[in-house]
Amino acid sequence: MSGLEPAPVLKMSGCECKPVRAQPSRIMKQVLIVRACAIGDFVLNLPAIQALAHSLGGAEFTLIGYPATLGIAQWFVKVRAIHSIETPPWSILFNSTVPALDFDLSIVWMKDAAFADNLRASGLSNVVRAEPFPSFGHAGDHLLRTLKLARPPLPDLWKPDTGEIIMHPGSGSPKKCWPYFDQLGKMLANPLLLAGPNEGDYKTEHPVLRDLSLPEVVSRLRSCRAYIGNDSGITHLAAYIGCPTVALFGPTDPAVWGPIGRRARIIWKRPIESISAEEVTRALKVK
Numbered sequence: 001m002s003g004l005e006p007a008p009v010l011k012m013s014g015c016e017c018k019p020v021r022a023q024p025s026r027i028m029k030q031v032l033i034v035r036a037c038a039i040g041d042f043v044l045n046l047p048a049i050q051a052l053a054h055s056l057g058g059a060e061f062t063l064i065g066y067p068a069t070l071g072i073a074q075w076f077v078k079v080r081a082i083h084s085i086e087t088p089p090w091s092i093l094f095n096s097t098v099p100a101l102d103f104d105l106s107i108v109w110m111k112d113a114a115f116a117d118n119l120r121a122s123g124l125s126n127v128v129r130a131e132p133f134p135s136f137g138h139a140g141d142h143l144l145r146t147l148k149l150a151r152p153p154l155p156d157l158w159k160p161d162t163g164e165i166i167m168h169p170g171s172g173s174p175k176k177c178w179p180y181f182d183q184l185g186k187m188l189a190n191p192l193l194l195a196g197p198n199e200g201d202y203k204t205e206h207p208v209l210r211d212l213s214l215p216e217v218v219s220r221l222r223s224c225r226a227y228i229g230n231d232s233g234i235t236h237l238a239a240y241i242g243c244p245t246v247a248l249f250g251p252t253d254p255a256v257w258g259p260i261g262r263r264a265r266i267i268w269k270r271p272i273e274s275i276s277a278e279e280v281t282r283a284l285k286v287k
Helices: 039-056 067-075 090-094 114-121 139-145 181-185 214-223 233-240 277-284
Strands: 030-035 060-065 079-084 105-109 127-130 165-168 191-194 226-230 245-249 264-268
Touching: 030 039, 030 114, 039 060, 039 067, 039 105, 039 139, 039 233, 060 067, 067 079, 067 214, 079 090, 090 114, 105 114, 114 127, 165 181, 165 233, 181 191, 181 277, 214 233, 226 233, 226 277, 233 245, 245 277, 264 277
Parallel strands: 030 060, 030 105, 060 079, 105 127, 165 191, 165 226, 226 245, 245 264
Antiparallel strands: none
16 A cells, blocks of 8 residues: 555545535635644644645635644644634633635634534635544545545655665554564664653664654654654654655554555554564565
C-alpha cells in the first residue's frame, strides 16, 4: 500500500449538507475549519483541506481545534489564524452563539451537531457539518467525500540532505508499538531515534532526538534519508510530506487508517511482534 492516488470521487456520505460552492455574490476568501483531533487524524484531513483550497482559489483558512496540531496545515494551505477550541469565543459555540463572525464558508468535522448549529445561529449561512470518521473506506477518502471533492496531488516536501534514518518507537497506544527498534537500528547506517512525550524514559544505545517541537520534527523528517515508525501521528506526518516511510501496523487496519504519501509503505501483521527487523529493512530498501 502506497497511500492515496488520484481516483474518481465516491458517493457522498456522512454529511448533512449540499456540495460546497462559492457564494455567487462575491469571491470566496475566508474559510473556517473546525477539527479538534490528534496529529494523525489531522494529517488524514489534509487532502480534503488542500482540495478545498484548490477548488476555491485564494482562500484563507482559520483553523479551530488544538493549535499544536493545526500548525501542520501551514505547510500546505494559506492559514490566516489558528485558535484553540477550548478557549472563548470558540468554546462558547458548544452551547451558545457568538456575535460578529464573518466567514464565507465554515466546515465542521464533528459528530455532534451543536457547534455547527450555533455557527448558523450566529449568522453564518454557509455551514457544513460532516462526520469526522468513515463508515467505509479510507479515512482520507471519507473526508474528501464529505465535501464532494476529488483527491489532490500528493505533496512532496522531502529534501534529503542527511544520511539519517529516523526511527520513532512511540504511538498513542502500547498495543500499536513494535518492540524491535533497537535491533533494527543495529542493521542500519546512521540510525536516529526520535523520542516523543511518551518515550521520555526510552532506553536505547542509538542517538536520540528529544523534546523537539512539531516544526522541528518536520524539518528533520524533510531532510532525513528515511523514516520508520508505528501507527502514530508522526508516521502519518512523515509519509504525507513525502519522506520515504515504512509504517508498522498491527491492531489497526491500514485500509482505513494507513498513512498517505508518495513514498509510504506499510507492513501489516497481527500480532505486530511478528514483523521481523529483516522485513523492515527489505521494505526500506536501505541499510
